[in-house]
Every structure is written in C-alpha cells, then in structure tokens.
Amino acid sequence: MKPYYAVAMQPRVIGGCMDENAVAKNLAHSCELIDRAVDGTAQTMKGQTPKIIGFPESFLHGFGPARKRTFQTNSRMARTIPGEETERLGQKAREHGTYIAGSMFEVHADYPGHFFNTGFIIDPDGKVALKYRKINCSNSAVELSTSPGDIMARFSQDLETLFPVLRTPIGNLAVYICFDGLFPEMPRCLALMGAEILIRPMGPQPTSGIEYVDTWRTVNRVRAFENNVYLIGPHWADSPQTESLVAEGHSMIVDFNGQILTESDGAREHFVVAPIDIERLRRRRRSERNNFLAQLRTELYARVYAARPCFPSGPQTNRERGLRDLDEKWALEGKVYQGLVERGIYTEPEADAK
Numbered sequence: 377m378k379p380y381y382a383v384a385m386q387p388r389v390i391g392g393c394m395d396e397n398a399v400a401k402n403l404a405h406s407c408e409l410i411d412r413a414v415d416g417t418a419q420t421m422k423g424q425t426p427k428i429i430g431f432p433e434s435f436l437h438g439f440g441p442a443r444k445r446t447f448q449t450n451s452r453m454a455r456t457i458p459g460e461e462t463e464r465l466g467q468k469a470r471e472h473g474t475y476i477a478g479s480m481f482e483v484h485a486d487y488p489g490h491f492f493n494t495g496f497i498i499d500p501d502g503k504v505a506l507k508y509r510k511i512n513c514s515n516s517a518v519e520l521s522t523s524p525g526d527i528m529a530r531f532s533q534d535l536e537t538l539f540p541v542l543r544t545p546i547g548n549l550a551v552y553i554c555f556d557g558l559f560p561e562m563p564r565c566l567a568l569m570g571a572e573i574l575i576r577p578m579g580p581q582p583t584s585g586i587e588y589v590d591t592w593r594t595v596n597r598v599r600a601f602e603n604n605v606y607l608i609g610p611h612w613a614d615s616p617q618t619e620s621l622v623a624e625g626h627s628m629i630v631d632f633n634g635q636i637l638t639e640s641d642g643a644r645e646h647f648v649v650a651p652i653d654i655e656r657l658r659r660r661r662r663s664e665r666n667n668f669l670a671q672l673r674t675e676l677y678a679r680v681y682a683a684r685p686c687f688p689s690g691p692q693t694n695r696e697r698g699l700r701d702l703d704e705k706w707a708l709e710g711k712v713y714q715g716l717v718e719r720g721i722y723t724e725p726e727a728d729a730k
Contacts, residue, residue, distance in 0.1 A: 379653040380546060381421055382428040382573075383413045384610040384627040384638075388645045389580075391438030391618035392453040399453070402436045403461055410468045410476070413647045426649060427546050430610040431478030432627075433493070433554045433579035436461055438618045440520075446701045447491075450520050454481035454491040458504045466502030473500045475544070478610075479510070479553050479577045481521060487530070490522040495551030495577060497542050506542040510553045511562065515687045519555070520705070525689050539565045547572040547606075547654040554579045557595055560602070567603035567669060572657055574599070578611040580623045589624050593636065601634030602668050604661050606652055613645035632657050684721065687712060 387409055390398040414425045433439075437453040455461055461480065469476045475497055482494035493510040513519040514526050524531040524538060532538070542549045550571035556562040557576050566574060576596065581588060592609075600607040607630040612623035625643030629650035630636050637650035661667060688708075716722040 377546065377654050379651045379656075380427040381417055381424055381649050382606075382608055382629060382652050383417065383426040383430065383647050383649050384608050384629055384640075385409055385413065385429060385431045385435075385647045386611055386613045386625055386627040386640050386643075386645060387431065387435055388613045389432075389435055389438055389615045389618050389623075391440075391615075393438065393441050393449055393619050394617060399437050399455070399461065403464055406431060406435060407464065407468050409647070410465075410472065410474075413649070414472045414474070416647070417649050421649070425472060426474055428475045428477065428549070428573070428575070428608065428652070430575045430608045431476070431577060432610045432612050433479045433577040434481065435478055435577070435612075436480050438615075439518075439579055441619045443702070445518070445520060447520055450481060451483065451491045454483040456484070457482045457494055457496055457507060462496065462498060462504050463502075466498050466504070469498045469500055470502040475499055475505075475546075475549065477549070477551055477575045477577070477608075479551070482507075482509075487522065487527065490527070493519065493521040493553060495553050495575075497549055497551060497575070499542075499544070505544075506540050506549070506551065508540050508551045508553075510556060511538070512556045512559055513553075514705070516555045517706070517709070518702070520700075520702070525687075528689055535569065539569045541566060541569045541571045543570065547652070547657075549573050549575065551575045551577065553577050557599060560599070563599045563603050563605070563607075567605055568672075568674075571603075571605060572654060573606045573608065573652065574603070575608045575610075578609060578627075580612050580615070580618065589626050592624070592626060593628070593639075596628060596630050597634040597636065600630040600632055601666075604632045604657065604667065604669065606631055606657065611640070612643075614643040632660055684719075686716065686721075 392398040440450040477497045479495040482492045495508040497506040499505040513521045514523045548570045550566040552562045609628045611627045625640050628639040638648040
C-alpha cells in the first residue's frame with residue numbers, strides 16, 4: 377500500500393441555538409471546505425488528493441448554550457444517521473473518492489427520550505460505513521447526550537458495536553470523540569479491536585489558554601504513541617457565531633511514534649494535511665521495542681476495573697430516562713466523589729477532611 381494524505385479540517389461553526397438555519401449553512405460550508413481541501417492538497421502534493429478528511433465534533437450544529445443547556449436545546453439539533461446531512465456529505469465522498477469523518481447529535485427511533493453524540497465515517501461510495509456512539513459524554517461536566525453506558529440493558533453490548541473499527545483498503549479506521557480522549561481506555565479498546573488510524577473530532581471548550589493547547593498536544597501524542605496508531609485531530613476554528621464557547625484550533629495529525637506531523641498554527645479557519653504510511657506502521661508493530669499492545673497484560677488490569685467501578689452505570693442513576701439539564705448532571709458529581717473517598721480510592725485534602 378502506497379502512502380497517501382489525510383486532512384484534519386478546522387471550520388468555523390454556526391451555533392444551532394443562534395441560527396435556526398445553522399445546520400443547512402454549516403453543511404453547505406463544509407462541502408465547500410471539502411472541495412478546497414481536495415484542490416489544495418492536489419496543488420501541493422503533485423496531484424494527490426486526500427483519502428481521509430476529518431471534521432470536528434458537532435461541526436454541523438454547534439454544542440448548545442453553555443450554562444442553560446438542556447435536553448430540549450440540544451436534542452432539537454439532533455439528526456438521523458444516515459440522513460439528509462450524511463447523504464450530502466456522501467455525495468462529496470463519492471465525488472472525490474475519499475473517506476469523510478466527523479460527529480453530530482443523533483436521534484434514533486429505538487431510543488425515545490435520548491439523543492447520542494455519534495461519530496461516523498462515510499466511505500468513498502457515499503455510504504455511512506461506521507457509527508460510534510460516544511461513551512464518555514454523560515460522565516462529562518458539559519454534555520447531555522446519552523452514553524451506551526447509561527442504557528446498558530437496551531443497548532447492544534457487542535464489542536463491534538461499542539468499539540467499531542472500519543476495515544478498508546487504506547487501513548483500519550475508528551472514531552472517538554473529544555472527552556473520550558482523556559480516558560486511555562477508549563483509544564486502547566479501539567486499537568485492540570484492530571484500529572490503525574484514530575480520528576478524534578474535537579469540540580469547543582468552556583475556557584481558553586495555552587495550558588489547554590498543551591494538554592491537547594500531549595494527550596494526542598501519548599494516545600498515538602502508546603497504541604502505535606496514527607491520530608487525526610480536527611478541531612473548531614474560532615467561531616464567534618456559536619454559543620459562548622472558545623475554540624483554540626490547533627488541529628493536528630500525529631504519527632504512531634507520537635510525533636506531530638502537522639499542526640494548525642492557531643484558531644483561524646483552514647485545514648492541515650499530512651502523509652499516512654500504513655505499511656510503515658505495520659512494520660513498526662513487528663518490532664519488539666515499544667510494541668505496547670503485544671506486551672499488554674490485560675488479564676491483570678481487568679481485575680482492578682472489575683473490583684473498583686467508579687462512575688455508575690445507567691441502572692444506578694436517573695440517566696436511563698435521559699438527562700434534562702446540567703443541574704441534574706452536576707448533582708451526581710459530588711456523590712460519585714464521596715463514594716470514591718469512602719472506598720479509599722481518593723483521600724480528601726486535610727483542610728476539608730471531616
């Protein structure tokens with residue numbers, strides 16, 4: 377397999393709570409950006425066009441109002457997948473012979489009262505070839521979407537559904553989304569399912585600063601290195617027409633040695649492009665040095681996870697019916713922390729000890 381190019385897109389996003397036509401406008405703009413990325417790559421890479429184009433989290437509708445986010449404000453932005461939006465993106469995938477990845481809020485008839493934050497990959501035939509429902513969402517401080525962990529009694533526990541990997545002629549592709557990346561288990565599970573290229577759509581943040589950019593770089597590099605994978609990290613451009621959140625940009629592509637191959641120089645709207653060499657990755661995985669998957673002792677770690685559950689699953693919370701607002705979400709956080717203290721996992725600071 378010859379090396380090829382991948383693109384991490386960094387678009388401006390119009391917030392769905394600020395403009396009722398946001399989805400249509402963002403979709404049209406995204407299609408324009410795809411054309412520009414294909415043309416720009418061809419001009420600089422001797423006629424070669426990208427085989428993968430990654431978009432950030434919620435790039436078609438924004439993320440909802442920051443403080444007054446409710447189930448109602450965010451669920452109304454959700455769409456079906458496949459649907460009108462993925463069909464339009466699929467036309468671009470067919471036109472340019474590329475895989476297109478991203479994430480959006482999704483509703484499904486089998487789960488009334490819920491919506492998912494769903495990653496997707498559209499193949500060069502224009503079809504939705506992979507869907508991943510974000511696992512680490514209802515356990516974050518800012519999301520109201522439903523995790524498969526909230527509805528375990530109804531959601532498939534098949535590993536290929538929870539941690540899907542798309543096997544393609546250009547390598548094995550997988551998606552995990554934003555907050556997922558702060559948990560090493562998520563990309564590790566995808567790597568163990570066979571992933572070679574991870575696409576991490578990133579969303580806007582409630583705060584800004586160089587410390588955030590440094591964390592973004594560090595986490596992406598470590599996840600790529602420890603799993604021997606390529607990582608494509610598309611992020612938002614600075615988007616003043618969205619809902620009071622900050623985007624730092626710095627979209628990037630990282631190789632399997634944890635080296636940044638390309639990175640945006642800031643938060644302006646554009647894209648970055650880098651080569652993907654799957655054969656080189658596969659040769660790297662034959663090496664005994666730093667071959668972490670081959671050296672992984674899963675059976676020992678599994679015992680700790682089984683004996684030390686942390687965030688409660690759906691049956692132990694009210695999340696099986698779906699969260700209504702951020703206050704309801706935040707009310708659980710103190711209880712989870714206190715439970716960790718009582719079990720000796722956390723130790724309270726002296727000033728607060730009772």
